[in-house]
Amino acid sequence: MAVMTPTRLDDALEMAAGNPDAHLLSGGTDFMVEVNFNHRKPVDVISLARVDELRQWSEDRGAGTIFVGAGVVYAEMEKGPLSALLPALAEAARTVGSPQIRAAGTLGGNLGTCSPAGDGLPVLSALDAQVHLASTGGTRTVPFSAFMTGPKKNDRRPGEIITGVTIPTGDDFQGYSKVGVRNAMVISIASACLSVRDGRVRVALGSVGPVIIRATAAEEWVSSVPVVDASVALEFGERVATESRPIDDHRSTAAYRRHAVSVISRRLLERSNDR
Amino acid sequence: MSNNEIYTLTVNGRDHHVKDAWVGESLLYVLRERLAMPGAKGACEQGECGSCTVILDGKAVCSCLVLAASAAGREIATVEGLNPDGSLTDVQQAFIEEGAVQCGFCTPGLVVAVHKLLEENPSPAAVEVKEALSGNICRCTGYGRIFAAVDAVVAVRKSGSR
Structure with a gap:
């Protein structure tokens, strides 16, 4: 049993290669809940909290992209220059837990856990983010749509570390909306991220299926409609809801989730129209 | 590769050695039960209540959600350290x-x-x-x-x- 605390990415990759079963720990806001409640007995842990290389973000204006390191915390996405570049990510970050959680939780941790309720994930889906992974054998890049494979399941291979995501910039609009039982400290029961670029609408849904769902049929339909008015927005919401695949569970019902996702998708489209 | 089963935590500017600890212990547990600093309180153990709030590397976080051994090499400040002389702030x-x-x-x-x-x-x-x-x-x-x-x-x- 050991906790490893590398400070360089190369060292972390060596540790992950030597111990592919070790848990990769970032902010700890998911992992420690499971440990505290005896749902998980950690054996070996590689803490990435001190790897500064993972905590950087940068804009590539030439390529029209932003790289967000896996160790960037929600507090940094919520305010300041990154929030201006990725407003939907900022809106999503703002809904995560409490200030204490947002000071610790990271985008890489959200990807590692890969919960359908992960607040950052609909943003990565709607904005067509690419997920970067590294190992001692090299690096690879996977579109987010292929990265998340099921509830709390992803394409990360043993020995790999999620290093960050690349997100295209230049959307004409992007927004995020979330429904929970109250206004703070809440796990989403339905969420949506909507972006518009050159008249093309993209919408991704959280907490209403085993993975983040892109409502591609509704996207196609609304992108072909010349003028978005109230009745179009209403129909868009309804079409989005038919593409969701929610379940009844302890947090909500499938019927309510379908309703909620229809309402927030409609409102996001209206917001994009009002800009 | 550093093995932190025995590790050192820097709390309120002082180094504390933690020995014979289980690897899964939270910073909250170690502060209270091993380092005799019971200022941070434990209630929900899942980051919802904030009664265990400490400052880690300059940020307010829930100490129940910090794996203690992963806090080695980082700056921890607790309520006990707000005024070094122990008087009220x-x-x-x-x-x-x-x-x-x-x-x-x-x-x-x-x-x-x-x-x-x-x-x-x-x-x-x-x-x-x-x-x-x-x-x-x-x-x-x-x-x-x-x-x-x-x-x-x-x-x-x-x-x-x-």
């Missing part, structure tokens, strides 16, 4: 004077969170105070007296008579 004094303490269980976490807030934002708007303290749950006071205590500290610090 202006925030603690204001909590007493404004009646912001009832059962007192949430108080250390709130005091740490208020210090952090006012360090970053010396004159917060009411909504900013609510947002900054939204991760600290108090079930006694209804928050009114806590907000009054924050306002009192802000007023005194502004007048320069702290």
